[in-house]
């Protein structure tokens with residue numbers, strides 16, 4: 001697996017340090033409020049598990065699965081809900097936990113969808129924000145790392161469902177995905 005990686009972009013220590021900081025910041029900002037963390041499956045599951053334990057205030061969790069990519073490396077713009085939240089978020093303080101923002105299409109859809117359910121507040125915490133030109137600016141409250149526009153895997157992120165269990169975030173060698181696609 002490691003041999004398919006061209007370069008490690010964010011290593012285990014950097015992730016651990018940043019997740020701890022984010023947890024502290026979120027705990028301060030939401031003190032005294034009933035926080036719901038909404039994990040976007042499947043990519044955000046590793047980040048969610050660590051972030052959750054870095055938060056020191058009471059919190060509940062819920063999960064939503066959406067699909068925007070299929071097995072491709074570029075967003076199709078077509079977003080489907082594969083699994084919806086179990087609970088109502090009406091009147092609650094909701095924090096979306098997402099792995100990565102690329103074109104922003106997935107997040108724009110999610111924000112619109114969840115906003116229509118009338119939460120008290122709706123914010124976003126994303127591990128990785130790719131530096132790409134976007135049509136509209138996205139309201140991202142918490143960002144782990146800003147990264148260059150490359151296809152990355154690890155720490156929950158996959159390529160064709162592989163590499164999610166790498167403990168770091170790395171850039172995949174381009175020949176790896178050209179092999180899979182051909």
Ligand code: IMP
Nearest residue numbers: 043075101102103104105106151152157
């Ligand atoms: P967007 O809609 O283009 O912002 O894409 C967001 C979704 O695509 C993320 O939730 C990821 O699941 C996936 N994605 C985007 N970029 C990458 C990447 O570099 N590696 C792995 N998955 C990615």
Ligand code: MG
Nearest residue numbers: 041042043099
């Ligand atoms: Mg995702």
